[in-house]
Amino acid sequence: MTLPRGWTSRRFDQLGELCSGSTPSSSRTEFWDGATVWVTPTDLSRLNTPYLHDSAKLITERGLRSCSARLLPPGSIVLSSRAPIGYVAIPTVPFCTNQGCKSIALHNSYHSEFVYYAVTATVPRLKRLGEGTTFAEISKKSLAKAEVVLPIDKAEQSKIAEVLSTVDRAIEQTEALIAKQKRIKTGLMQDLLTRGIDEHGNLRSEQTHDFKDSPLGRIPVEWDPVPFGACGQWYSGGTPSKAVQRFWGGGVPWVCPKDMKQFELCESIDTITKDAVAAGARLVPTGTVFIVIRGMILAHTFPVGISTTEVAFNQDVKAITPKQNFMGRYLAYWLSSNSHQFLKLATTATHGTKRFDLDELQAASIGFPTLDEQRLIVSILDEQQSIIQRLQGLTAKLQAEKRGLMQDLLTGKRRVMALLGQREGVTA
Numbered sequence: 001m002t003l004p005r006g007w008t009s010r011r012f013d014q015l016g017e018l019c020s021g022s023t024p025s026s027s028r029t030e031f032w033d034g035a036t037v038w039v040t041p042t043d044l045s046r047l048n049t050p051y052l053h054d055s056a057k058l059i060t061e062r063g064l065r066s067c068s069a070r071l072l073p074p075g076s077i078v079l080s081s082r083a084p085i086g087y088v089a090i091p092t093v094p095f096c097t098n099q100g101c102k103s104i105a106l107h108n109s110y111h112s113e114f115v116y117y118a119v120t121a122t123v124p125r126l127k128r129l130g131e132g133t134t135f136a137e138i139s140k141k142s143l144a145k146a147e148v149v150l151p152i153d154k155a156e157q158s159k160i161a162e163v164l165s166t167v168d169r170a171i172e173q174t175e176a177l178i179a180k181q182k183r184i185k186t187g188l189m190q191d192l193l194t195r196g197i198d199e200h201g202n203l204r205s206e207q208t209h210d211f212k213d214s215p216l217g218r219i220p221v222e223w224d225p226v227p228f229g230a231c232g233q234w235y236s237g238g239t240p241s242k243a244v245q246r247f248w249g250g251g252v253p254w255v256c257p258k259d260m261k262q263f264e265l266c267e268s269i270d271t272i273t274k275d276a277v278a279a280g281a282r283l284v285p286t287g288t289v290f291i292v293i294r295g296m297i298l299a300h301t302f303p304v305g306i307s308t309t310e311v312a313f314n315q316d317v318k319a320i321t322p323k324q325n326f327m328g329r330y331l332a333y334w335l336s337s338n339s340h341q342f343l344k345l346a347t348t349a350t351h352g353t354k355r356f357d358l359d360e361l362q363a364a365s366i367g368f369p370t371l372d373e374q375r376l377i378v379s380i381l382d383e384q385q386s387i388i389q390r391l392q393g394l395t396a397k398l399q400a401e402k403r404g405l406m407q408d409l410l411t412g413k414r415r416v417m418a419l420l421g422q423r424e425g426v427t428a
Helices: 041-045 061-065 112-128 140-145 154-192 274-278 328-337 339-343 358-363 371-409
Strands: 007-011 016-020 032-039 077-081 085-091 095-097 101-106 147-151 224-227 232-236 248-255 289-292 304-307 311-313 317-322 365-368
Touching: 016 140, 032 061, 032 085, 041 077, 041 085, 077 112, 077 140, 085 112, 095 101, 101 112, 112 147, 112 154, 112 371, 147 154, 154 328, 154 371, 248 274, 289 328, 304 328, 317 328, 328 339, 328 365, 328 371
Parallel strands: 032 095, 248 311
Antiparallel strands: 007 147, 016 101, 077 085, 077 101, 224 365, 232 317, 289 304, 289 317
16 A cells, blocks of 8 residues: 555554453452443443543452553543444543453554544454454454554644544534434424314413323323224235245335334335235335334334335234324324333233234224324424434434545545645655
8 A cells, every 4th residue: 555655554552552451350349339440342332422431330449450451541542342343432531441442552642533533444454353253352462463554743643633523523413413303302292192282283281271081191172092903904014035036126115124213114125126016015105104013122112114105014014004084194103102102012922022912002092183183293293303304414414524534534645734734745
């Protein structure tokens, strides 16, 4: 590889002191609940910034002395070397790690934020160095030989890190806005789907409007509790034969539980062909509501979605095409908002996965207002959802920009010398 002028290649063990971690005896209470940050891959996995400020478990000075872990300075680099390989962080406090991490106490000639980004960019290569039959792990010896390229001038390292960290901060701020807007949406769903909106566009309350008792609790008198099974026509799906190649890889989305991480369903991981539809795969229209009846039903997750195009689906999913007086989007929002109630109906099958008894599921009550009120509620929730989607689109754009910048700046393809008031570098 030809490096730009002023750039060089460095092994990990040339960047600073490369250290492994260790774990004090878990049976010795005097080794735990101290004041020393003790980093594990789990701690690294929970970060959404480059910086690590604390850890889930702390050890005492005696605990540190009892094992081979080293106390390292702030500004070092810590990398998870197993379970899994590839989480990277910059601790802002003195720290040590367990044996699932490797750390580099950087020499003064290297900028910690630049090295963080450079190491992050090497993670795909580091994963290929992973060894072990039970789980992938990269040894200290292998990690020591891994290399990064970098500018010799620390000021250039610093400027590259500044550019990348600026984009990172924009991503973090946008993600914080997304989290805020999701909380607002959750609150709106809670209010709108239990109290509704009156004819004047006002949120109902028991102080100003009439409510009644129902299997759902107190609901507006204008609402009727309706069995879930009566909201529309229910359909079962299926899987076209995997042995028939012409059934697969077409342009028809084929929804299964792993696709139900999205509320709006317009694409899928696997697709089928028109031949598969002609052979019997069921196709349902836009506005169909989908629920997972087995698989991917977790303790706090009742997957619900609504199609925004024609789709087919497999046998682990049920499709409900709403009747004329029910809006599909209202039904989907209501199911999402009340998922905790439906999860109580899920049972554990012999193989450990959750599933629903269809009769119990269809007998569950759902609160339905008039069609006009459904439209009003859906319009408010859709507007809030569009805000979230716009922010998610901005996040995706920023992440793509960051990937491009890392590719260019961390290889010297684009130089930042002009930003330093110096002559633009040329490739040797």
